Amino acid sequence: MRQERADIVIIGGGGAGLRAAIAAAEADPSLDIALVSKVYPMRSHTVAAEGGCAGVVQDHDSLAHHFDDTVSGGDWLCDQDVVDYFVRHATEENLRLEHWGCPWSRRPDGRVNVRAFGGMKIERTWFAADKTGFHILHTLFQTSLKFPSIRRYDELFCTDLLVADGQCGGVQGIHMATGETVALLAPAVIIATGGAARVYRYNTNGGIVTGDGMAMAYRQGVPLRDMEFVQYHPTGLPGSGILITEAARGEGGVLTNSEGYRYLQDYGLGPETPLGAPQNKTMELGPRDKVSQAFWHESQAGRTLSSPRGEAVNLDLRHLGEARINERLPFIRELARTYIDVDPVHEAIPVRPTAHYTMGGIQTDGRTATVMPGLFAVGECASVGLHGANRLGSNSLAELSVFGRVAGEEAAALARSGSTPPEAALLGEARDNAARWEALRGARGTERLADLRNAMAEAMEEGVGIQRMPGAMEKTAATLRELRERYGHLRLEDDSLAFNTEWLSAIELGFLLDVAQAMTAAALARRESRGSHQRPEDYPTRDDAGYLKHSLAHYRRADAPEVAWQDVNITRSRPGERLYGGAARAKADADAKEEAEP
Amino acid sequence: MSDSIAIYVARYRPGQDEAPTEQRYDVPLSTDLSVLEALNYIKDELDPTLAYRWSCRMAICGSCGVMIDGEPRLGCKTFLREFADRGELHLRALDNFPVERDLIADVERFMDHLETVKPWTVHNSERPVSEGEYRQTPAELERYQQFSQCINCGLCYAACPQFGRDDSFLGPAALTLALRYNLDSRDDGSAGRMAALNADEGVWRCTFVGYCSEVCPKDVDPAQAVNRGKVASTINYGLNLLRLARGEHDT
Numbered sequence: 001m002r003q004e005r006a007d008i009v010i011i012g013g014g015g016a017g018l019r020a021a022i023a024a025a026e027a028d029p030s031l032d033i034a035l036v037s038k039v040y041p042m043r044s045h046t047v048a049a050e051g052g053c054a055g056v057v058q059d060h061d062s063l064a065h066h067f068d069d070t071v072s073g074g075d076w077l078c079d080q081d082v083v084d085y086f087v088r089h090a091t092e093e094n095l096r097l098e099h100w101g102c103p104w105s106r107r108p109d110g111r112v113n114v115r116a117f118g119g120m121k122i123e124r125t126w127f128a129a130d131k132t133g134f135h136i137l138h139t140l141f142q143t144s145l146k147f148p149s150i151r152r153y154d155e156l157f158c159t160d161l162l163v164a165d166g167q168c169g170g171v172q173g174i175h176m177a178t179g180e181t182v183a184l185l186a187p188a189v190i191i192a193t194g195g196a197a198r199v200y201r202y203n204t205n206g207g208i209v210t211g212d213g214m215a216m217a218y219r220q221g222v223p224l225r226d227m228e229f230v231q232y233h234p235t236g237l238p239g240s241g242i243l244i245t246e247a248a249r250g251e252g253g254v255l256t257n258s259e260g261y262r263y264l265q266d267y268g269l270g271p272e273t274p275l276g277a278p279q280n281k282t283m284e285l286g287p288r289d290k291v292s293q294a295f296w297h298e299s300q301a302g303r304t305l306s307s308p309r310g311e312a313v314n315l316d317l318r319h320l321g322e323a324r325i326n327e328r329l330p331f332i333r334e335l336a337r338t339y340i341d342v343d344p345v346h347e348a349i350p351v352r353p354t355a356h357y358t359m360g361g362i363q364t365d366g367r368t369a370t371v372m373p374g375l376f377a378v379g380e381c382a383s384v385g386l387h388g389a390n391r392l393g394s395n396s397l398a399e400l401s402v403f404g405r406v407a408g409e410e411a412a413a414l415a416r417s418g419s420t421p422p423e424a425a426l427l428g429e430a431r432d433n434a435a436r437w438e439a440l441r442g443a444r445g446t447e448r449l450a451d452l453r454n455a456m457a458e459a460m461e462e463g464v465g466i467q468r469m470p471g472a473m474e475k476t477a478a479t480l481r482e483l484r485e486r487y488g489h490l491r492l493e494d495d496s497l498a499f500n501t502e503w504l505s506a507i508e509l510g511f512l513l514d515v516a517q518a519m520t521a522a523a524l525a526r527r528e529s530r531g532s533h534q535r536p537e538d539y540p541t542r543d544d545a546g547y548l549k550h551s552l553a554h555y556r557r558a559d560a561p562e563v564a565w566q567d568v569n570i571t572r573s574r575p576g577e578r579l580y581g582g583a584a585r586a587k588a589d590a591d592a593k594e595e596a597e598p
Numbered sequence: 599m600s601d602s603i604a605i606y607v608a609r610y611r612p613g614q615d616e617a618p619t620e621q622r623y624d625v626p627l628s629t630d631l632s633v634l635e636a637l638n639y640i641k642d643e644l645d646p647t648l649a650y651r652w653s654c655r656m657a658i659c660g661s662c663g664v665m666i667d668g669e670p671r672l673g674c675k676t677f678l679r680e681f682a683d684r685g686e687l688h689l690r691a692l693d694n695f696p697v698e699r700d701l702i703a704d705v706e707r708f709m710d711h712l713e714t715v716k717p718w719t720v721h722n723s724e725r726p727v728s729e730g731e732y733r734q735t736p737a738e739l740e741r742y743q744q745f746s747q748c749i750n751c752g753l754c755y756a757a758c759p760q761f762g763r764d765d766s767f768l769g770p771a772a773l774t775l776a777l778r779y780n781l782d783s784r785d786d787g788s789a790g791r792m793a794a795l796n797a798d799e800g801v802w803r804c805t806f807v808g809y810c811s812e813v814c815p816k817d818v819d820p821a822q823a824v825n826r827g828k829v830a831s832t833i834n835y836g837l838n839l840l841r842l843a844r845g846e847h848d849t
Contacts (some may be wrong), residue, residue, distance in 0.1 A: 039651075039653065039659075039661065040705075040709065040750075042659075042660065042749075042750050043653055043654075043659045043660060043661050044659075045653065045654065045659075047654065047658050047659050047749075048654050048656065048658055048659065092727050092728070095727045095730065095731055096727050098731045098732065099719065099721070099725065099727065099731075099732065099784075100718065100719055101718065101719040101779065101782060101784065101785070103739060103742070103743060103746050103782075104731075105736075105739070106734055106735060106736050106739055107736075108735065108736060109733070109735070110733030110734050110735045110738070111731065111733065112731050131658070131747075134658055134749070135746065138746075138750075142712075142717040142718050142775075143718045143719075145712070145713045145716075145717060145718060146716070146718045154709070177698055177704075206653035206654040206655065206659060207652055207653045207654075207655070208653045239630075240655060242655065242656045243656070309630075331658075334657075335656060335657075338657065338675060339630070339656070340630070341630075449642075449646065450641075450642035450643070450646075492646070493645075493646045493647050494646055494647040496611055496613075496614065496647070498611065498612045498613070498698065498699045499649045499698060499699040499700070499702050500649070501641075501649045501650075502641075502646040502647060
């Protein structure tokens with residue numbers, strides 16, 4: 001076992017991890033920062049974000065509007081102090097990325113351009129064509145190279161947090177090229193490992209998005225918060241789940257069913273807007289939860305299309321014309337042509353909702369600290385309280401920078417003053433862990449890895465999908481318990497050390513199963529419908545008296561997770577009705593009238 | 599179209615194999631199956647010991663570059679249907695890098711080269727964020743936009759005969775990245791990158807074979823970038839001569 005030391009260890013080299021590393025390096029250049037990732041940082045899944053990154057810039061926009069959109073979009077489950085902090089800092093972080101070279105798309109006068117996005121009242125989504133995540137990630141990665149104090153550990157696969165006396169004192173991982181165990185001790189650890197949508201069969205996520213950090217923290221007693229809230233992105237390619245950005249609708253794309261009808265007008269998002277004249281918070285610019293739920297209803301009613309790759313609706317961009325598609329959505333055109341042989345200039349793109357984003361994650365406070373001393377979490381793996389029950393598109397890229405910087409600064413402050421728990425205890429734990437992983441590498445049971453992974457992914461779609469039925473949820477919970485048991489009887493074929501990706505996949509499957517159980521337990525415990533969590537059969541409405549609360553899933557080893565509750569921070573926006581389209585405008589007019597003549 | 603295709607994969611396990619040897623896998627053929635999906639099929643159904651890199655499946659993360667019938671390509675953006683008539687295809691790790699295992703190349707050298715060109719913006723006078731963005735017109739963005747599309751997949755290194763001969767050559771992607779920042783209207787760092795571009799390992803090593811641009815899955819055209827770098831390097835050389843003649847310091 002190799003032993004190394006640093007002042008700060010960051011697990012994950014995506015947007016949040018890189019931003020944290022840079023913030024820590026800027027806060028104190030004398031700190032030794034270890035940036036650990038199971039891939040080279042620019043492979044991280046931030047790379048696949050397409051549409052944009054929120055931040056108020058226009059004169060007729062305001063932080064209050066961004067706040068209101070986020071809180072109502074999240075069905076009032078957002079912590080409002082956190083949303084306040086977020087909207088106040090999003091724009092400056094986008095500007096910082098601009099100064100670092102991010103190639104934001106521009107207006108003719110050279111100012112940064114913004115586009116419309118779902119659930120946003122005013123255009124405030126910064127974009128770099130339709131590869132915003134890619135450009136943010138590469139800008140951050142390249143900028144990180146100028147800091148000599150950021151030491152990278154590329155392709156080091158983290159397996160465990162090292163904890164003693166209830167305090168986090170480092171991480172442990174497997175050097176992928178050699179199989180060697182590495183214990184990396186530090187007084188401050190930041191988890192920035194991204195989401196977990198790979199628990200689902202159809203998802204927009206890369207193969208690496210397996211909830212590693214969530215599971216590592218969870219196993220050490222740190223609760224996972226609001227895990228029942230999983231976002232289905234309304235427009236993935238059927239079959240593969242490859243993401244077709246919301247910006248396609250922000251630019252004016254429309255969704256039609258098998259009858260050529262713009263069905264969203266039947267789901268509280270109308271009235272229908274004219275082609276080529278999208279209206280904010282209306283029709284195709286509704287929030288993701290509602291747009292995905294509308295698909296489900298259309299499917300039940302038999303009004304979806306059957307495509308060779310499964311059920312779909314049409315995303316029609318043809319009226320945008322070739323020039324605009326090439327300027328604003330070049331990657332979408334490339335993806336559609338490559339993967340389904342459709343050129344959106346001439347044909348509609350068949351799409352369907354696919355699992356995309358985990359709103360929940362490792363519970364943190366508004367400064368990214370977890371309940372465990374020494375441990376921070378940031379980005380999709382964390383639940384800082386920003387997204388509530390449904391995230392608005394383009395808030396998560398901004399989250400990476402806003403809270404990545406906070407995490408880096410907080411960790412730097414702790415590293416300067418903090419102490420590591422007793423080293424002997426940490427290393428002892430690391431040796432025990434290593435023995436356990438060694439045993440897994442030699443697992444010679446009867447169960448095939450791929451079978452368990454597929455069964456998990458199917459069960460999650462069945463029970464914890466867009467609409468959750470009590471019987472199906474219970475069945476999924478039982479299946480996961482059974483899979484957990486079968487996981488103990490895995491058979492691995494590969495006992496080598498160098499790049500043993502079967503072994504690493506088996507460890508990932510363990511992470512996925514834990515996260516899936518937390519999601520399912522929280523979904524069962526939340527007996528209401530809110531945001532992305534819908535129980536049309538048994539609890540079809542929102543219940544603020546009972547569930548205006550965050551769920552907290554606690555790990556209980558072989559037993560089902562225990563679910564506790566935490567109050568939501570409400571400062572100035574009392575829970576109200578989520579209104580979109582014409583209904584929202586009518587309400588706004590009425591409010592304005594009342595204000596004018598009380 | 600036959601209903602299966604033979605995929606020959608160059609296997610290599612360090613410490614076990616002396617040299618890579620081909621192993622055959624028969625994979626069911628369907629029109630939209632990518633080479634990456636075929637590898638995932640092999641791993642799940644036929645042989646879990648096969649090792650390769652992948653993640654996004656949508657040609658943006660740059661992980662899954664391999665040699666496919668001798669050509670560097672992304673596994674996720676190459677489809678089996680292309681090889682259906684021949685009924686077979688051959689895969690090996692990217693050329694010009696040491697093989698770590700099976701289809702996994704050791705790309706550390708490439709990562710080092712990216713860093714050498716100082717790929718970050720330099721501002722002569724640092725503007726506070728509170729003063730807003732650096733203005734950049736769409737035309738100014740256009741000057742470097744194409745060169746900012748590189749996904750670091752390394753295919754151009756596998757294609758580059760000069761890098762194959764001597765891997766100290768900075769190579770297509772790193773030199774393109776240097777140009778990307780040099781052409782950015784917000785950047786004042788060209789002078790600092792010039793040393794790397796001018797060095798023995800820099801632009802002059804390129805003999806303009808152009809294969810790098812042919813294999814680029816993102817149409818970045820690194821060959822064009824490298825040769826524009828040569829022009830810049832020549833101008834820089836000329837300017838330095840002029841300055842020397844005037845008794846100024848070298849930049």
